[in-house]
Amino acid sequence: MPSKNRAAPVIQKTRALGVGSEVGQLHQVILHRPGPELQRLTPQNMDHLLFDDLLWVRRAQEEHDQFSAVLADAGVEVLLLADLLRETLAVPEAKHHILDRTFDERSHGRGAAPALHAMAAAMDDADLATALIGGLTKREVLERIPEPRSVVMHGLGLDDLVLSPLPNHLFTRDTSSWVYDGVALSAMRRQARVRESVHYDAIYSWHPRFAGATFQRWSAAPALGAPAVEGGDVLVLGDGAVLVGMGERTTPQAVERLAARLFAGGTADRVVALTMPKARQFMHLDTVMTMVDAHSFIKYAGLGMLPSYTITPGAAPGELRMRAEEPDLMHAVIAEAMGVDVRFLTPEQDAHTAAREQWDDGCNALALAPGVVVTYDRNATANAYLRQMGVEVLAVPGGELGRGRGGPHCMSCPTIREGI
Helix, strand or coil: CCCCCCCCCCCCCCCCCEECCCCCCEEEEEECCCCHHHHCCCCCCCCCCCCCCCCCHHHHHHHHHHHHHHHHHCCCEEEEHHHHHHHHHCCHHHHHHHHHHHCCHHHHHHHHHHHHHHHHHHCCHHHHHHHHHHCEEHHHHHCCCCCCCCHHHHCCCCCCEEECCCHHHHCHHHHEEEEECEEEECCCCCHHHHHHHHHHHHHHHHCHHHHCCCCEECCCCCCCCCCCCCHHHEEEEECCEEEEEECCCCCHHHHHHHHHHHHHCCCCCEEEEEECCCCHHHCCHHHCEEEEECCEEEECHHHCCCCEEEEEECCCCCCEEEEEECHHHHHHHHHHHHCCCCEEECCCCCHHHHHHHHHCCCCCCEEEECCEEEEECCCHHHHHHHHHCCCEEEEECCCCHHHHCCCCCCCCEEEEECCC
């Protein structure tokens, strides 16, 4: 276990930060090992915290450790979010930045916010990182400070949460997605996930791995109510092309803003946006379609064909051009953006098996290199089909992790990946 309050390490950077594609050689990734935040899930709060089931945390940790080991064995440097957060808290400016946005009057009231802020500031870095992710109950607060004179605090039971946990930190892709030579920090669509962006904002601003590095920011500091692009909806196609899903979480307004910033930065020259069903079943694009090699996607049969928009730079700075296409041209539009012939791989399954495997993230593959992917072992039909199509499949256990409704692609935030 890392020592408490140690100084953040000085990192020797050997590769430039950036993600050139979805399938190029993966070198570095951020994961979050399940922790106490999942112990806070109950039948009463899991809907609010965006979970459909309660996970057996110890088993989920074992499965996640195996997932992490597969990546490490493939030569991928695995960075754990909790470690990055703890090391970032060692920087005083970063600590104040996080606490100012965690304990404020809007969330905790004028009576309690200053006391909670001071309590958190006095905690050592390791305990504070655990609390920021895992949450705090009133009982745990009162073990550290007298009860503030506060209507908010007075109305809470001892085991009520003063600070909500962040169980969705497990899905590191959504909050922070690297697109070519920069990172898009997501303004999360759901209130339960908003604080996740605060942590990544501080990490990218002050952690030694990132503070001295050169990379672009494709989004301003996220704010509640801002147009949202969540990372699970973003696929980096390579050679300046980006594919974005507009579904339950990502808005058209945010896609246009992301496109404008990518174009202004000279990083991308075309963005294809797909109009997806607004349903939890299609929460993010990567829950129904991901890349498995330089010219192949695995796609859920029930997704069908979707309307698309190809966005390119206009004649004047900041101007966008848009071309709308009918659903039956979806595959052709993506192929045109990529400049190659594209395969869309859909296993032949009966409707019930297809729906079950989509629910279990059968199309949520994480590529370690072109044609080498990590998937859940529970998706036997999809895995067998990928192997038949020439894709090497490294299957990891997902009996408990899969209950969170996110697969290997969702649980990983690549920070260094080659193009194709």
